[in-house]
Amino acid sequence: MSIKILLDKCTGCSLCVKACPFAAITMIDRPADAPGKGKKIAQIDLDVCTLCGACVPSCKFNAIDLKKDLGGGDIDLSHYKDVWVFAEQREGKVQSVAYELLSEGRQLAADCGSLLCAVLLGDASIEEEVDQLFKYGAQKVYLVTHPELKDYRTAPYTRALAEVVTKHKPEIILLGATTLGRDLAARLAIRVGAGLTADCTGLAIDPVKKHLLQTRPAFGGNIMATIQTIRHRPQMATVRTKVFKKSQIQNPKSQEGNVIRFTPVIDQNDLVVKLLDIIKDESVKVNLQDAEIIVSGGRGLGEAKNFKLIEELAAVLGGAVGASRATVDAGWISAHHQVGQTGKTVCPKLYIACGIAGKIQHLAGMQSSDTIVAINKDPDAPIFKVAHYGIVGDLFEYVPLLTKKIKELRG
Ligand code: FAD
């Protein structure tokens, strides 16, 4: 895409300056050889311009020329088929996010009329995980093995995955928005010339054009944007852990399936990073994402010491302690507990929100929980819109009461 101001049409009215959300347009003196002597003219700073197109309709004189020509021209999309899930593995075990994506991918593949495939990278021993991928619904597994792929490193993984993607041309690739997935997806997208939408919270297929509809929060979570990659393939999306639910095993007895083996060529230049050891951060004791019950506290707690009430309720329920960002920002609790758009995405069986307003950024991290209970003294608090059960009242009264009653019930 490209953009320019047409010197012969620009009247210098400056309407486009206000229309640009990125402050990329300024008014400058008109070049001596341009028509309309004496008037100012718009200039676009191409280092700042995002090519969003918002300025084009603001110009009543058709003086902004935004070309959607993609340079190399359109590519033929008809060779691209199938939905691929990147089966992220750590220490030889496929991670839960891959099974969640397979569960979601099944519907996408059905809607596209294509196959659901998994792509698994590792050393030879990773083959043990293939069967499980079939059980969770993969109809084909691309097994990419090489001794240098045992543990994740950006360069060899990018090279290997790009090679197999270029050869087999998937239409859609889904990756977990994990530290690893985010790193790999961005590199891969550039390497294969794909469109990438990060941190999607919803995926669907356009029933007419069959493009992947990738929904994600935008503008600080204030709107949900649905993004389509119309002219490039593959369509790539990353999705955070627990955004989609892992389904039940699809093919419990299936040992068979279609395995496509692939041995990539790894260039010595890709091996500049040597993995000496993997050291786990033992200080992170909160495992919110795997917790079946989470009790979360918000600013309604008033001060840090009142998190004790949340901890007590979580303890009697055998659950974990979550928190809103407001409490993390206030220094009442560590960021490991934060639930939401910039914290963890969780999907427990039970989520109890105490003194949390339920702003969109918090909801983004917990609204797919099976059962949501909210305690808030404001009956109009947005948390009640997603809560299955609500207590309109003072948390200082109800949280200790709940703790006491549950203790009694449990003897
Ligand atoms: P408040 O909005 O202050 O709400 C406190 C609630 O407690 C109120 O509803 C009040 O009625 C209730 N209350 C007060 N006293 C009592 C009482 N005694 N008993 C019962 N109820 C009581 N937020 C997140 O949580 N997670 C995120 O990941 C996140 N990411 C963000 C990312 C961006 C880019 C931005 C801009 C914001 C983000 N936020 C996030 C912040 C979010 O917008 C809210 O500011 C935050 O969630 C508010 O936290 P809160 O509900 O605890 O506090």
Ligand code: SF4
């Ligand atoms: Fe006005 Fe259009 Fe010129 Fe901008 S580009 S100053 S809107 S005439």
Ligand code: SF4
């Ligand atoms: Fe600004 Fe978007 Fe126009 Fe670029 S295309 S100048 S970013 S409004």
